Amino acid sequence: MAGGAASGGSATTDTYKDARGWLLMPAWSVLLVLSLAPVFMMLVYSFLTKEFRGGVIWEFSLAAYDQFFFDRGLFGDDPPVIEWTYLTIFWRSIWQAGAATILSLLIGFPTAYYIATRPENVRPVWLFLITIPYWVNLLIRTVSMKFLLRDQGPLNDLLMSTGLISEPIHIINTNLAVQLGLFYSYLPFMVLPIYAAVERYNFALSEAAADLYANKWVTLRRVLLPAVKPGVVAGCILVFVPSLGAFLAPDLLGGAKNFMIGSLIEEQFKGNAGNWPFGAAASMVLLTMVLIILLICARQQSKAGKEV
Amino acid sequence: MNDETLSAVDVRDAVKRYGDFTALKTISLSIKDNEFFTLLGPSGCGKTTLLRMIAGFEDVTEGAIFLYGDEIENLPPHQRPVNTVFQNYALFPQMTILDNVAFGVEMRGNSKAEARRRAGEMLELVQLSQFSSRKPSQLSGGQQQRVALARALAPEPKVLLLDEPLSALDLKLRKAMQLELKHLQRETGITFIFVTHDQEEALTMSDRIAVMSAGELQQLGAPTDIYERPHNMFVADFIGETNLLEVSVDKIAQGRATCHLGGGHELTCNQVDDIGVGAKVHMSIRPERLFMSDIPAEAESLKGTVKENIFAGTDITTIVALAEGPDFIVRTSNSDRGNKRIFEPGTEMYVNMEMGAGRLLVD
Missing domain, CATH: 2.40.50.100 (RNA polymerase II/Efflux pump adaptor protein, barrel-sandwich hybrid domain)
Incomplete structure (x- = not known):
């Protein structure tokens, strides 16, 4: 009977509909417990009063944000004055993370392109080689970076022995050292998404461009890059975001002068000297910043999709 | 060298080897000016390799290729005045139809405005003007095929190379496009080199056909020659x-x-x-x-x-x-x-x- 068959069909879909909510439970609980709950805790803590020697007093306070942004308090009698210390650290973090991202892109793109254009059977070997350093703890890698970059370290020795420089370049405890450290920490996050995009790229398009009188540079700019742009954007986000909050590289390679926001936050929760609400507030500012950057990227992407 | 017998393309003793494998075994042929020339053979016979050598995507292991008297086998593809219609069209997905067709004209040193004007003309020729602001993915296979054709013709190449351009179309559309291509070749007066494995297509469209098999030229002649007077077993069996x-x-x-x-x-x-x-x-x-x-x-x-x-x-x-x-x-x-x-x-x-x-x- 036709009616029976039809109702049977709809009953099946209903069953799935009921089950869907339950089947999604693990995913939802992971998201809730591991992702949203900690952020929510940070948000709450940033509005509490600090307890000396760490911890918080459960009493509402705007002191943390006040300390971050203003020198003379927002709630005093005099007009507020902006506190530049933390904003400078913040700005330096953005600059350092941005420089590390650009460095990763400049090195990562050709690397990814090279790997993606190798014969199919050797590509996994190259990807494997790229990820090998990541089997070692980040702290160890950053410390070895420190030895590598020292005035009397292997890098300077090499440059001096080749006669390129006559005396050691001072790299350690500079911005450059931090940028190199961040670059080294997150390079695979640039290489892998770009590799994935280039591997899917239809190389006949490059041939078509060459056939239509475009040289290599024009082909790269007008045909290859637009096609692999999603991979490039993903790579940039994946390097920029963790670089922005990094604290190992700035701590170990940058010295006291090149403090970044990650180190600032870390300090607030370490030992007895910390200020938990202030650390939480700084984290919230960082989070807001990252969200704004991601939103801008997403809007750009969708605009590029609609345009033309 | 500028006499009237100057061939459009002259392939002289061209050999192509990939390591131990010889894809083309010493091929020599002359393609005349304003000719619809077809390279016909089963897959793996070397016809596409030869076409890609003329376009510049494959280098020539031995021998030489001349284009209207100029030796070209060492030029990179973007310096050769030939254009290709690719098998799967290879239209630039991010660009509009108009920009696709304008690309080659612009790359030849024309202004963007001039390139667009020329592209508009070409789209009119293939009756796709109304689609000029669309993206390639919004067009049907047959329409994409005509865009690819317009794009390759727009920079006024000396020779147009077509790499099995009709193989992705259904039978009816393919028949219509065969005629359209033939007419287009007559109208533009450009030398066409057409690669196909479809013997019927080759017989319908070509002035002359080169039948190839296993990297060798089996027979070269007009369609009636090839059909009526096949030279060897392979040609007789492959054609008809x-x-x-x-x-x-x-x-x-x-x-x-x-x-x-x-x-x-x-x-x-x-x-x-x-x-x-x-x-x-x-x-x-x-x-x-x-x-x-x-x-x-x-x-x-x-x-x-x-x-x-x-x-x-x-x-x-x-x-x-x-x-x-x-x-x-x-x-x-x-x-x-x-x-x-x-x-x-x-x-x-x-x-x-x-x-x-x-x-x-x-x-």
């Missing part, structure tokens, strides 16, 4: 349907060769230079050059029995078993049924060969 008969040559006299085939049947056909008396070779007879009768005709007649009739719209194919020896395929055009007879299966009859229908082949 044919009866391939094993024969021995008994006698050659006055330009005619008398042969016999298994079962003692005797057949006469035109002599071929390379084949002498005593040779065991193959003879090709096109099925449409045979006809059936109930009494032996004056020409070559072989007695046989009808095995099967296959109706295929425009014609009827009859399979005939000889008393001894191979089966024959006979094709009778539906329009010819007044003159030619069709026999029911099981009927005894004679298969007759028109004068000059048989063709001896070198192996």
Whole structure:
């Protein structure tokens, strides 16, 4: 009977509909417990009063944000004055993370392109080689970076022995050292998404461009890059975001002068000297910043999709 | 060098090797100015390799390629005044149809405005003006094909290379595009080099055809030459349907060769230079050059029995078993049924060969 068959069909879909909510439970609980709950805790803590020697007093306070942004308090009698210390650290973090991202892109793109254009059977070997350093703890890698970059370290020795420089370049405890450290920490996050995009790229398009009188540079700019742009954007986000909050590289390679926001936050929760609400507030500012950057990227992407 | 006999493309002793594998074995051919030239052969015969060598995507292991007298085999693709219509079109997905077509014109040093104006003209020529602001993915396969054609023609190449451009289209559209391409070639006066594995397509469109197999040129000639006077087994078998008969040559006299085939049947056909008396070779007879009768005709007649009739719209194919020896395929055009007879299966009859229908082949 036709009616029976039809109702049977709809009953099946209903069953799935009921089950869907339950089947999604693990995913939802992971998201809730591991992702949203900690952020929510940070948000709450940033509005509490600090307890000396760490911890918080459960009493509402705007002191943390006040300390971050203003020198003379927002709630005093005099007009507020902006506190530049933390904003400078913040700005330096953005600059350092941005420089590390650009460095990763400049090195990562050709690397990814090279790997993606190798014969199919050797590509996994190259990807494997790229990820090998990541089997070692980040702290160890950053410390070895420190030895590598020292005035009397292997890098300077090499440059001096080749006669390129006559005396050691001072790299350690500079911005450059931090940028190199961040670059080294997150390079695979640039290489892998770009590799994935280039591997899917239809190389006949490059041939078509060459056939239509475009040289290599024009082909790269007008045909290859637009096609692999999603991979490039993903790579940039994946390097920029963790670089922005990094604290190992700035701590170990940058010295006291090149403090970044990650180190600032870390300090607030370490030992007895910390200020938990202030650390939480700084984290919230960082989070807001990252969200704004991601939103801008997403809007750009969708605009590029609609345009033309 | 600027005489009138200057060829559009001159391939001289070109060899292509990939490591130990030889894709092209010493090919030489001349493609005339304003010619619709087809490279025809099964997949893996080297036809696409040769086309890509002319375009510049593959380098030439040995030999030289000339384009209107200029040696080009060492130029990178973007410096060669030839354009390609790619098999899967390779339209730039991020660009509009108009920008796709304008790309090559702009790259040749024209202003963006001029390039767009020219692109608009080309889109009008292929009747796609209304789609100029769309993206390639919004077009059907046939429309994308015409965009690819417009894009390749827009920079006014000296030679247009077409790499199986119609293979992704359905039969009806393919037939229409075959004619359109042929007309476009006449109108523009540009030399077309067309690669296909479809022998019917090659016969329909080409001024001349180069039949290739296993990296070698098998035969070069006009479609009628290739079809009527195949040079060897491969060409006879690859182009159209044919009866391939094993024969021995008994006698050659006055330009005619008398042969016999298994079962003692005797057949006469035109002599071929390379084949002498005593040779065991193959003879090709096109099925449409045979006809059936109930009494032996004056020409070559072989007695046989009808095995099967296959109706295929425009014609009827009859399979005939000889008393001894191979089966024959006979094709009778539906329009010819007044003159030619069709026999029911099981009927005894004679298969007759028109004068000059048989063709001896070198192996």
